[in-house]
Amino acid sequence: MSLLHPMLLLGMLLVGLPIVIHLIHRKRAVRRPFPPIEFLLRSNKRLARRLKVKQLLLLLFRVALFLLLPFALTQPFLLGQAGNQTESRYPLAVVFVLDDSASMARLIDGATLFERARHRLLTDLSELKSQDQTALVLAHSPPSAPVDRLQQDHRRVRAALEALTGPTPLSTDLPAALALARDIHALSDLPARRTVLLTDNAHHGWSDSAIPPEELAGLGEVEIIDLSGQDREQTPSNVAIVDGGYRDARSGGEGSYDLWARIRNHGDRSIDGIGLDLWLDEAPAGRLLVDLPPGGETVAEFSVGIPNGGLHRARFQLVEPDPPLEQDNRYFLTLHLDRQVTALLVNGDPRQIPYRDELYYLERALSTGLEDPSGVSSTVVGWEGLNHPFTDFDVVVLANVPALPRGQVAQLAQFIREGGGLLLTMGDRVRPEVYNALFADLLPKPLRSLRQLCQRRDPDAGLLATRLGRIDTSHPVFQVFDLPGGESLQSINVCSYLLLEPSAAGAVQTLAYYGDGGPALVEHEVGTGRVALWTTTVDRDWTDLPIRTAYLPMMRRLVRHLARRGSIESDSQAVVGQWRTINLEAQNPERVSITDPAGGRHVLAPEAQGPTSLRFVPPLAGHYQISLLIAGVERQFEELMFSANLDPAETDPSLAESELVRSFLAAAATGAPDDPGVSSLPQRRISLWPAVLLLFALVLCLELAMAIRRRQYVRIREWLGSWRWVSRPGHRTRLRHTKPGGRI
Amino acid sequence: MRREEDNARSTGLVDPGLLTSLGSLRVRAKQVVEGAIAGLHRSALTGVSVEFTEYKEYSAGDDIRHIDWKSFARTDRYFVKQFEDETNLRAYLLIDCSGSMLYGSEGGPTKHTYAAHLAAALAYLFVHQGDAVGLLTFSKEPGGYLPPGSRQSHLEDLFSLLENSASGGGTDLSAALMTLAERARPRSLAFLLSDLLDTSPAAMNAAKVLRQRRFEVILFHLVDPAELTLPFEGLTLFTGLEGEGGLVVDPDDIRDQYKKEIQGYFASVERECHHSDIEYRRVSTAMPMESVLLDFLFWHGRKR
Structure with missing residues (x-):
């Protein structure tokens, strides 16, 4: 409650006046001798209680009068939320900001938060005055404004609201929506502004925004209508799939993949045995029962065999009865399994006798020659006749290559920086000083010198040679060797290898060591590509690895890893509502068509000589297909297909911290117009003083009724009773005072 | 009572307020008696001596x-x-001179003044009929006493005692009555003029004793009009005239209850008198004295 003239409250100090008057009046009582005082005392004694009550009531009434009158004069009022048309005020500019993000699909008592928000908004709209101006902003990310100009025709906002089919699967950006509301307000010439934000007030709606609080300056007061119906102490329950992916199966079998999903329990109670279904190409592929700790998450993993590779669509589905948010129980994956890795094998030591050739074993390990879809397509060239463009391959292997022309080295470096892979294997033709000079930017570590432990044909080679020691089994290349039988890798003999110069720890990762501590396999990233250095040979000159069972899986995994084909493509997953870059792979299409999960077709037209990529915002969760129109022919590019899922943040229903919201609102209030009426006008002012005055009049009547003297009452009654309707023949009936001498 | 005052004005009787401003008590008594006698057809007290x-x-x-x-x-x-020649009739006048009798509402005589004039008129009447009349004034204690006499000089003494009788203080009606019972001869007339605010039962018992001793007791109960109606307004500090203390009250608040109380008391006194064969006459000090006297003489004569 507020007061228009609070200083007038000082008038309440007069409340002591009746008591003072009573005391003074008592002192000024007329002294009158009266003989039958005994009868007065007796009467007074009989009436004492009644008189005391009457006196007390009179005192109360008089005190109330002195309290109520100053209070009424201060003109108290309340600020209400609605019913503005009943209050006289200036026209109002109202921008409604409706949160229609994915989290607004949460069900409470059978209705979504979005439906509640829309109902509330329509109610508020109907209570505005006809001269008020309205606009509508939707608070998904990025925000949009179906009614982007303030206008008196409220039907526009109503129609826009009724046209909304429901909450979008997009994420929330409340500060961005408020910034848009501020821009709309800026175009209005009405001084009285009001911004009403209807939202579930989830934490991510405020915290994930790129808009800092300062950018909301000038917006003014914001009324937040929190529809979540929850208090800050209680965390609502919700189970959601927040991430997913696939990778080569740890078992190492060809065509075996691990598909995993990360499930998060946002509630504060543990959930046991919730079902997780895997659908592969719209066919059920398995079910797992998952236990979820309170507030924690679990990764569920399916191992599936997809021998034919190719493109596949996978979907995880949580089996949850009455889920509060259905959309986050699904997760879509697009599996690209048919992209055979192509490798350029550069032979540094070609021989006429095949098994003495440097690449004899590697070539056969990468491609068995049988029907082998998961194999690596390799092209073998001699180092001296090397003229193939590196960009035609996913990975380049330089096996015991003495040197390359500097031009080719530069092309190779460019190829790697753009995502290609390079495997360097050593041999007797490699000179450390040459390599260090030639491949300085590519080598994970500089080469130092040869460490020769024995000769291959030495009878004591078994004793003198070193073996593989510690290996990083968490790395995709060596994951399979952590399984039973994987220890065979450690049994290989290595007679010679090249020592590496020590270097500062950083991006270089040593994946395997020899038994004597020397590094066997080191890797680092160059640009977006990778370079691996195998410090011994890939043929039998320095090691017996090529004739070991571990050779084939190790080399295949290493080449696939360098070519980055071993796990989910980083560009095959997208988030709904967020920009996604589509790499057109130098196809120079005339047109790009994207088909969304609902069958909607989005046509993008890149410039003729435009960039090799396009940006697109997936509007729905699901699988997307992309077709390119090239030379008048439209063809679907499966390798460009991707899937989009909800922003994981939208699945978290926890409320935003008060401090966070307050920081935005405080920033919004700064720089607002100084008109004192502006801040108060957005809310309805309910005047209380008429009611207080009415109460004052009522108390006054009661006081008069109690204080009036009997004799005065009798006189009044007599006077009133003396008026009569008098009728005389020939005259009209008139009201006359019948008492002699009374005035008519 | 208001009607009686109006009647007094219409019949030319002397207003009690005006009466007090006339000359000596003798003149006033004479005027009252003559006014009363003029209204009689015959003497109510002739031929009654023993x-x-x-x-x-x-x-x-x-x-x-x-x-x-x-x-x-x-x-x-x-x-x-x-x-024998002086015992035609013996009458005793008992005048209450207590503090309460000194009260008179605005514009009117005090009860004591009224009682004195009424007693003087009665004495004048008795003496001029040749009957003996005595006087006893009293308050807390019995005051002046004048034995009955029928001479003119006795009347002068009686008037003198009446004029100097105001004393104030409390009331002990029973003591006065017992004093009279001791001193007076039985079969006498006893006129008691009092406001009867001594509510002790002993007073009424003493009156009964007097009656038992063959006294004919006539009680003039003097009441000021204000005592009946409590006509005051505004917060008032009421104080007693006989040391009863005080009370601050708005008369409006207790008027009805007061009327009920005092009229109940008056009714009980009247009832007691009736039971004890005591002639009770309530006299408002606003009433013309002639009419009170005439009324008494008329009705008393009829009664005999």
Whole structure:
């Protein structure tokens, strides 16, 4: 409650006046001798209680009068939320900001938060005055404004609201929506502004925004209508799939993949045995029962065999009865399994006798020659006749290559920086000083010198040679060797290898060591590509690895890893509502068509000589297909297909911290117009003083009724009773005072 | 009562307020009596004397010439001889001179003034009929006493005692009545003029004793109009005239209850008098004295 003239409250100090008057009046009582005082005392004694009550009531009434009158004069009022048309005020500019993000699909008592928000908004709209101006902003990310100009025709906002089919699967950006509301307000010439934000007030709606609080300056007061119906102490329950992916199966079998999903329990109670279904190409592929700790998450993993590779669509589905948010129980994956890795094998030591050739074993390990879809397509060239463009391959292997022309080295470096892979294997033709000079930017570590432990044909080679020691089994290349039988890798003999110069720890990762501590396999990233250095040979000159069972899986995994084909493509997953870059792979299409999960077709037209990529915002969760129109022919590019899922943040229903919201609102209030009426006008002012005055009049009547003297009452009654309707023949009936001498 | 005042004005009777401003008590008494007699068709008190002789114990005021010295020699007590020719009628006037009798509402006589004038008128009437009349004033204690006499000089003494009788203080009606019972001869008339605010039962018992001694008791109950109606307004500090304390009250608040209380008391007094064969006459000090006297004479004569 507020007061228009609070200083007038000082008038309440007069409340002591009746008591003072009573005391003074008592002192000024007329002294009158009266003989039958005994009868007065007796009467007074009989009436004492009644008189005391009457006196007390009179005192109360008089005190109330002195309290109520100053209070009424201060003109108290309340600020209400609605019913503005009943209050006289200036026209109002109202921008409604409706949160229609994915989290607004949460069900409470059978209705979504979005439906509640829309109902509330329509109610508020109907209570505005006809001269008020309205606009509508939707608070998904990025925000949009179906009614982007303030206008008196409220039907526009109503129609826009009724046209909304429901909450979008997009994420929330409340500060961005408020910034848009501020821009709309800026175009209005009405001084009285009001911004009403209807939202579930989830934490991510405020915290994930790129808009800092300062950018909301000038917006003014914001009324937040929190529809979540929850208090800050209680965390609502919700189970959601927040991430997913696939990778080569740890078992190492060809065509075996691990598909995993990360499930998060946002509630504060543990959930046991919730079902997780895997659908592969719209066919059920398995079910797992998952236990979820309170507030924690679990990764569920399916191992599936997809021998034919190719493109596949996978979907995880949580089996949850009455889920509060259905959309986050699904997760879509697009599996690209048919992209055979192509490798350029550069032979540094070609021989006429095949098994003495440097690449004899590697070539056969990468491609068995049988029907082998998961194999690596390799092209073998001699180092001296090397003229193939590196960009035609996913990975380049330089096996015991003495040197390359500097031009080719530069092309190779460019190829790697753009995502290609390079495997360097050593041999007797490699000179450390040459390599260090030639491949300085590519080598994970500089080469130092040869460490020769024995000769291959030495009878004591078994004793003198070193073996593989510690290996990083968490790395995709060596994951399979952590399984039973994987220890065979450690049994290989290595007679010679090249020592590496020590270097500062950083991006270089040593994946395997020899038994004597020397590094066997080191890797680092160059640009977006990778370079691996195998410090011994890939043929039998320095090691017996090529004739070991571990050779084939190790080399295949290493080449696939360098070519980055071993796990989910980083560009095959997208988030709904967020920009996604589509790499057109130098196809120079005339047109790009994207088909969304609902069958909607989005046509993008890149410039003729435009960039090799396009940006697109997936509007729905699901699988997307992309077709390119090239030379008048439209063809679907499966390798460009991707899937989009909800922003994981939208699945978290926890409320935003008060401090966070307050920081935005405080920033919004700064720089607002100084008109004192502006801040108060957005809310309805309910005047209380008429009611207080009415109460004052009522108390006054009661006081008069109690204080009036009997004799005065009798006189009044007599006077009133003396008026009569008098009728005389020939005259009209008139009201006359019948008492002699009374005035008519 | 208002009607009676109006009647007094219409019949030319003397207003009680005006009466007090007239000359001496004799003149006033004469005026009242003449006004009353003028309204009578016959004397209400003629031919009622009793002829016998007797002794009466001497009391202060008795003529010492009438002391029977022989009886004194025999009994060592003073007795006064009573003669047939002076014992037509003996009347005693008992005037309440307590503090409460000094009250008179605005514009009117005090109750004591009214009682004194009424007593003077009665004395004047009795003496001029040849009857003897005595006087006893009282308050807390019995005051002046004048034994009955029928001479003109006795009347002067009586008037003098009346004019100097106002004393104030409390009331002990029973003591006064018992004093009269001791001093007065039985079969006398006793006129008690009081406001009867001594509500003790002893007073009424003493009146009954008097009656048992063959006194004919006539009670003039003097009431000020304000005592009946409590006409005051505004917060008032009421104080008693006989040391009863005070009360601050708005008369409006208790008027009805007060009326109920006091009228109940008056009714109980009247009822007691009726049961004790005491003639009760409530007299408002606003009433013309002639009409009170006339009324008394008329109705008393009829009663006899």
